[in-house]
Amino acid sequence: MRVEFEQLAAEVAALRERLETAHTGLEAAGRELGALRREAAEAHALAARARELQQRLDDKVFELEMLQREAARLRQDSGMLATVLASRSWRLTRPLRALGRLLRGEWKGEDSARLRRALGRARPAAAIPAPASAGRDASDAGVAAPPVGPPLAAALPGVADVFVWSVIDWHFRIQRPQHLARALAGRGHRVFYVSNNFIDSAEPGFRVEPLDDEGRLFQVQLHLAGAPAIYHALPDGEQLRALHASLARLLAWTATRASLSLVQHPYWSSLLRSVPNARVVYDCMDHHAGFDNNAPQVLRAERALLADAELVVVTSAWLRDEVAPAARSVALVRNAGEFDAFREPPAQVFRDERGRRVIGYYGAIAEWFDVGLVRAVAQAEPDALVLLVGNDTVDAAGQLADLPNVRCTGEVPYAGLPYWLHGFDVALLPFKVLPLTQATNPVKVYEYLAAGKPVVAVDLPEMAQFGGLVRTASDAAGFVREVSAALAGQGGGADAVARRQAFAAGQTWAHRAVELDQAIAAIVEPVVSVVVLAYNNLPLTQACLSSIEAHSDYPALEVIVVDNASTDGSPEWLRSWAAEPSAAGHRRRLVLNEANLGFAAGNNVGLAAATGEVLVMLNNDTCVTPGWVRTLCAHLRRDPALGLVGPVTNNIGNEARIQIAYRDMDEMVERAGEYTRAHPGQSFRIRTAAFFCVAMRRSTYEQVGGLDEAFGVGFFEDDDYCRRAEAAGLGVACAEDVFVHHYLSASFDAMAAERKRELFERNKAIFEAKWGPWEPHVYRGGSTR
DSSP states (O other), X not given: OHHHHHHHHHHHHHHHHHHHHHHHHHHHHHHHHHHHHHHHHHHHHHHHHHHHHHHHHHHHHHHHHHHHHHHHHHHHHHHHHHHHHTSHHHHHTHHHHHHHHHHXXXXXXXXXXXHHHHHHHXXXXXXXXXXXXXXXOGGGGTOOOOOOOSOOXXXXXXXXXXXXXXXXXXXXXXXXXXXXXXXXXXXXXXXXXXXXXXXXXXXXXXXXXXXXXXXXXXXXEEXXXXXXXXSSOOOOHHHHHHHHHHHHHHHHHHOOSSEEEEESSGGGGGGTTTSTTEEEEEEEOSOGGGOTTOOHHHHHHHHHHHHHOSEEEESSHHHHHHHTTTOSOEEEOOXXXXXXXXXXXXXXXXXXXXXXXXXXXXXXXXXXXXXXXXXXXXXXXXXXXXXXXXXXXXXXXXXXXXXXXXXEEEOOOGGGHHHHHTXXXXXXXXXXXXXXXXXXXXXXXXXXXXTXXXXXXXXXXXXXXXXXXXXXXXXXXXXXXXXXXXXXTTTOSHHHHHHHHHHHHTSBHHHHHHHHHHHHHTOOOOOEEEEEEEOSOHHHHHHHHHHHHHHOOOSSEEEEEEEOOOSSSHHHHHHHHHHSOOTTOOEEEEEEOSSOOHHHHHHHHHHHHOOOSEEEEEETTEEOOTTHHHHHHHHHHHOTTEEEEEEEBSSOSSTTBOOOOOSSHHHHHHHHHHHHHTSTTOEEEOSOOOTTEEEEEHHHHHHHOSOOGGGTTSSSHHHHHHHHHHHTTOEXXXXXXXXXXXXOOHHHHTSOHHHXXXXXXXXXXXXXXXXXXXXXXXXTTSOOO
């Protein structure tokens, strides 16, 4: 019994020892649990703090965007205020405001000083005779006073103004249009970015917003009643007239002499050649037929634009192959990236609150975005966060809501993209393979590479140009494998990052601006032949040829001087002229007739020798003005039914004469520019174009023939030619946006009055025998004198 008791006591002691050990372990476990709970609480607090900080950061980014928009609005308001303060109505009502201050007892010393200055300016200026003027000031000819806007840099010599006829507003999303405009301004161009958003006003005008500190980059919003969207229809006749009126106000401010119309949507087609001396470049950055919101008439206008533009610029090899058959000339200028903006991580970078690795995409989430492909990636990598940053128009967030590792942020400001991008471990391009995306050269890939990120893309044609720096796949399974491999770091490391960034450093918008300027410089325009008929009056001939050299800005110009046996030393001087190379790159040719063949036969000699697609007859008693060649040609291109077109002038016996005054040829150029810029793209049908300056297509010349040499020395050959063109179904027009100074009848002035009268009556009889009674020419307003 004692033995059993001792055994039981030993068991109890062992149990007590075990219980004590268990109790000690339990206390230790309790302490550990407490520590874990404290750590969990701290972690929870940290996560909450991180979420709070992330929310604050998102709020600050949003606040920054709002401030940027407010700053843009204030810049617009400042421009509008400057325009109002400089307007004619504000100046005219200044005395009333001064009177109000006087009556209220608020008259100041500066008001007295301003009054003294005004009285000083009121003294009459000395009148200087204006040779060959038509009598009234340019303002009487429908020329509005130039509006005063924000500071505008002077145009650099030989550097054209660029009018960007945009597809998006500057502040919509920062994409190729804005990047390219800024880069061109950086190369010295003055760039006027014409927004697709109009100011809803029936009053002609514009709003301007400075976009840089140098006065070279501006966003312009034209006035147009109703402010229609450009994507759904082309402007009708009334809208085009209103747009031209607003454009005239813009040109009065820019004082443009040479321009490049860089168009990005066909809506603008009818305005492109209305800016002075314009060459048209179509920046074809997308396959427009792939968008649902383009109306059939817009797509038809694009086909016409492809054929009309001097140059079509495309962003991808796919687009180049697509448009090449329809275009006159094509250049491949791909997209690019802002390397310096994306290469380094910003002070704050996105981090997943749960510490997951990030598979990211930013950009538009639209009909071309492959939501199913993103689902496959998210399901294959459940421990990673799939982050989609951008405006979601297909409800990708809703379609992927069942996946806990997918986050959609919505649209973010462009300036905030580096915050998100530098948080990516892998960057995606998950597009559907469609004609629209096959034509795409994605800007975001350049930005991804600038940050050094591994990129996985669907196998689109443009991915080949990245030379293995981008992983590609042709199906969903391959895409997922490439994402997993990139996430695992295969083929990564510092060397891979360096290679990606080195490539991106050579693919900036500054590089693309150089490529675009080079492509523009390489444009081959149709040869235009100018036939200048001369008979004596050497100083006039010299002035005419000098003006052609200085103001034509058209390298493909053939200048043919036909001398009708002059006796004043003209042949000798012209031989020297023809032997000397043209500084403007023109081709010079000289024909010396052995006798005075007269106006018709002399011009026929030049026309027969001409090689151009456009032929111009120009008297030697004229002086041309900047951009005259290209702008005359623009009217012929704009209207296939037009056979002949001439300019407005200071001195001629019909409707082509305008009221304009100037003291010398330098002032003539200024006053003429004010008039022509006030009438951009405008012309009117005219019964007879005076042949002191007239342009026609070669096809017109071949159809109508040369001038009728029966008219001898001159008179009525231009009336006759216009009737012949009319009989062939061709129109005759006067261009309001081209001015040519005319001394008028310099050769005839040397002829005796009786001889001129006899010649006039003789040639009138020849004309009336062919066409019936002659209708005397009239001036504007219907008068005959």
